[in-house]
Amino acid sequence: MTTAQSSTEQQRIDHFFSMPAARADRWRDLTGIAGDWARGEADSSGVVQALDALGSIENFHAFPGRRLMASLRESLHMGVPSAFAELARRISRSIITRQYKHSAADWESDDLTVQLDESTVDTPIQGGGERPYFEMLLVTPEASMRSNRLIDEMRRLRRTEDDFIYEAVQVSSFEDAICAIIINPSIAAVTLYEGFGQTSVYETPLLRSFLDAIGFGAQHVARDDRPLALADALKRIRPELDIYLLADRQVEKLAGDDRSSAIRRVLYSVEELLELHLTVLEGVAGRYRTPFFDNLKKYARRPISTFHALPLARGKSILRSDWIRDMGEFYGLNLLLAESSATTGGLDSLLEPTGTIKEAQEMAARAFGADRVFFVTNGTSTSNKMVHQALVAPGDIVILDRNCHKSHHYGLVLAGGQPLYVEAFPMVEYSMYGAVPLASIKKALLDLKEESRLDRLKIVDLTNCTFDGHIYNTRRVMEECLAIKPDLIFLWDEAWFGFARFSPFLRARTAMGAAGEIENWMKTPEAITQYERQQQELRPSPRREDLLAMRLIPDPRQIRLRVYQTNSTHKSMSALRQGSMVLVKDVDFPSVETQFREAVFTHASTSPNQQLIASLDIARRQMELEGYGLVANAIEIALDIRREVNGHPLISKYFRVLGADQMVPPEYRSSGFTDFLDPGMTWVDQVRSMHEDEFCLDPTRMTLVCGLAGFDGTEFKALLANTYDIQLNKTSRNSVLLQSNINNTRSDVAHLIRVLLEISKDIEERLARNGGPSREAFGNRVKSLMTDVPDLPNFSRFHEVFRRDAGDLTPEGDMRMAFYGGYDRAATEYVPLFSEECDRRLKEGPEMVSANFVIPYPPGFPIMVPGQVITAETIDFMRKLDVKEIHGYERTKGLKLLQPDVIAAKARA
Known part of the structure; x- marks a missing residue:
């Protein structure tokens, strides 16, 4: 890819999956290049290119805002590298640490030489403190001075008694509004002003393709219907958002339109700015409120004497103890103060909730x-x-x-x-x-x-x-x-x-x-x-x-x-x-x-x-107020792991994350989607797959094949946990499952990649040091894990005595009868798995019928259920299992079965 092509790709605002981390990385790149410029180690051309690489995505965030961005560009234009580098460093640090949400100083520029029109000056956050911060998207007609005045007026409406603080982000078109709520997870409310346009001034071919497919393309939305259509589209994408409509005509008619259900409130724009401000805060407060948790905190602050059966409530039995005081020190006082078996005083009953x-x-x-x-x-x-x-x-x-x-x-x-x-x-x-x-x-x-x-x-x-x-x-x-x-x-x-x-x-x-x-x-x-x-x-x-x-x-x-x-x-x-x-x-x-x-x-x-x-x-x-951004980050982290593992020249020799095309057979992918990271695939292809395909793959689930490194899943899971402090849950014969979630950070990704690289280097060095015999043994181990795998057993059938009211075409059975039949010790027997008796019964009968569930971990599904006839396929699978944990199976006794004479008696009854 050429530099020009790379720059174009970086500036595309409809490459949504990689946007949050890409933004932070671009600011760090700008900071590094600006430092080189300030030290005289580079000219300004690299700075210009890095600043351009930030592209248009900054227009969809309140911070750094117009004033700081103008200061940056003015410093560049005037050739003041030290001022540029320092301001870029401050902005980058604030974005990465999210300090701008609480610090008014982060919104201010030290460059007093920059003179801006009053209507474009960003007033910094006043009295932000630790109040929760969010952003509101304002969709206005293009180049509207009214929109600038509206933003400034809304800043002046802030009060110290407000529970939250917010900044506005202004766009001027239907397409840019869609981009903004996808790119910027901090947006918690949207205000629409009549008269905005349809198309973006930026290059958004992927977005237009998507909007056309769902009926919101430029040719589909009439100008007068645009506000209601946009509200509908925004709700489809992020249903948690509060959406408001500012109109200067026929507000009563708009409010009564059946299509306005996505809009929380319609306001007359000429006279209702304070009402809008209060309504926006009220809407966020409605999601922020946690009825039970709020009352539990109040309960914990009250001086209460307890005469119910919960000694640790209020913590006296722990904090006054000579022997278990460390429990209170470890868990904290609030945990004990908030415990009660009462259902009054705002705590309510889980069984019969009324409050x-x-x-x-x-x-x-x-x-x-x-x-x-x-x-x-x-x-x-x-x-x-x-x-x-x-x-x-x-x-x-x-x-x-x-x-x-x-x-x-x-x-x-x-x-x-x-x-x-x-x-x-x-x-x-x-x-x-x-x-x-x-x-x-x-x-x-x-x-x-x-x-x-x-x-x-x-x-x-x-x-x-x-x-x-x-x-x-x-x-x-x-x-x-x-x-x-x-x-x-x-x-x-x-x-x-x-x-x-x-x-x-x-x-x-x-x-x-x-x-x-x-x-x-x-x-x-x-x-x-x-x-x-x-x-x-x-x-x-x-x-x-x-x-x-x-x-x-x-x-x-x-x-x-x-x-x-x-x-x-x-x-x-x-x-x-x-x-x-x-x-x-x-x-x-x-x-x-x-x-x-x-x-x-x-x-x-x-x-x-x-x-x-x-x-x-x-x-x-949390999920209503920031879940969108947290989930987007989890997906982005998963894509990073896939990219780094499969693209690394050494790690990919011994480990790989399976793609969607390897996890979902082609007959179930009618859209033609292959994998998230295939060069020809875009997020529009992913959306099409989600809409059309019979099965698709959750991007946050990553099946990491470890058999190529000579590890079975259980062994590799233990290695990661005991040696490298990496925990995971599910394993298979030759893989482990990695899951990204809202808790993960890029530091977790870096640690995982470093560990996989260290293990891969160790394998390389061991094979090189020990020569041919070691390579042969390693190859045999890989072959046993990756090639000599047991067939997976399908469900065979319920024995006929448990199918008396079943039909001929379907395999259902009375599992409950078989399950409780196994409670009678006299009616059960045990047959060792590795025994001649087991082999003889498979060949000659009588049929072996399971008396209980048998569930190996992994893979974690029942390979036998009560009343099921056990077949050679299932026995062969169990004999090849190399897992230690098999629920319902006692190695010293063998398979728990219903006795043949009991089965025969039931058949005659």
Whole structure:
């Protein structure tokens, strides 16, 4: 790439994925080059090029603002390198440390020679202190002096008693407004002024392609409709934003327009600046408020005597102790003062919330796009069991991914539901499964329909995204299933994906995001037209193969939209461990509310931890106010890791992060998307993949192959933790899973890359030092990990005694009967895994039937469930496993089985 081409790429404002870190890096580059200029080691040409490289993105941030940027350019124009270098250093430091959000001095220039028009002078923050800072986007007509006066007037409206402080960022077009809210995560509110333009003055071909695709291109939006259309587009991208419309005509008509639902308030611009200022602060305050946490802080400050069963409440038993005082010193006084088993005084009851917890849950529902939210303090395992118990009755059929978390399997045992297992596509080379193809799910529904048993199907239960990052096309799955059974319930386990709500690139693939889109689609006239057109194509009688092959459209008049989503809030947001939420968008929830609450009573603790509840409240606040920027940073960090690992000449010999094309087979990527870092791919391609493809990959999930370095996953995980202080969770036979989240920084990336380089150098030196025998042994080890991998076992079948009310076409079974049958010691036996008896039973019988779940970690899915007939495929897989942790299997005893005579007796009964 030439220098000119590189400069052009740097100035492009629609390369959104790499924008935040790129901005900081460009300021650091400018600072370094300016220092060289000031020391006489370089001329000003490099400074000019570095300043140009900052490009137009600075116009979408309040800091450094017009005054400081003008001072920089004036110093450059006047040839004062020392002044330029010092100001560039100050600005760069303030951006990196975010000090400008609190320090008025950072907004001031020491260069008194710069004379600016009064209307363009940035008034620095007054009395910022530690008040939370945000920015408001102001969209005004181009070159409007009124907009400059408006910004200055709003600065003068600041008061020391304001809870927050904000700066305005002004743009003049529809396209620039879109760019601003994507580039600048500090924007928390938007004010639209009538008369702004459509197109940007900058080069934005990618953005225009995207806007055209979603119906907001220049040819689609009439001038008079532009404010409402922009409000709609902004809400689609960042639904948490407060949007206001300043108009100087027909404000009453605008406020009553059905299309104005995205706008929080319409104001008459001539007379309402103070009202706008107060409304903006009120809007942010509404998201900032944490009802339960606020009251918990007040409770902790009160002098309370406790006569309930919680000795550590108020901390006296700890702080006055001679032996455990260090606990109080370690955890801090507030933790103890905020503990109570009371549900009065603003603390509320988690089981029967009527006050602050109820308010907090309602605010979480708004933030996550749900109708209702329930807080859970003992993890998403419990959240899943609650949903199953509330919605599934004994004998109901549930379509279930066999590789889902064990809580779903145990939930069905408790509820008496019969799992109809569907298989995910295998990734044998890496000893893992992907996700379940939609064709398999549709086949299960059509099989049940053919046997007239569709009425027994209650739920489709899937994991989104999977541990390894496979994301379903949630809207398509739900629509096609609803086309077959309009009242079907969906449970999406999004334990690892809750953060996705706050990314415009991932939101549509969440359960609540997709449910919201379906809900909106159902209300449009086009919905019925699309359905009836497809019905015409399918007449006179649809063939099964056609139904499996085509994208089915449900009848919007028949749909009963019933969607449940479980989030491990603690796994991707700032909640304490075990903090979880159940998100509900169920049109028929009133009919199941009583039983849902019974499920809550069954599984929730009567002594929930106050700190866990408060952390769920706080996590919601953070994600509404800064989640967009935090998630964007997590994605950017993941892309950095992918780039540095796969692009490093030495590290890439022994390690690699698998691309989307290696994780998702091509038949499930109809868009043609290959990988995030492929030279020909852009963020528009990623958006298209998210919209069209059956499966796509969560960019924050990175499967790092370590088998090329001679490590199995468990071994490499231990090496990273014990030697290098790098922690991770999931492993496979030849890989480990890296996850970036809102907690990670670029320092974490640097540490990881340094460690991988050190390990790679050590391998190189060891192989060079020990010569041929060592290389041969290393090659054999790599071959055993990367080539000689065991086949992944599919679910075989339930034994016929557990399928008495099942059909011929579907594999569901009464797992609950088998599970509790295993409680009778006299009815069970053990057969050693590595034994002649095991081999004989596989060949000659009688069939071996599992009495319990067997779950190896890794890969973490049940390879045996109660009532399942054990096959040679499963035994072969278990014998090749080299993991130490296998739940449900005792090495000293062997496989726990239901005795053949017990099975025979059940068959005769």
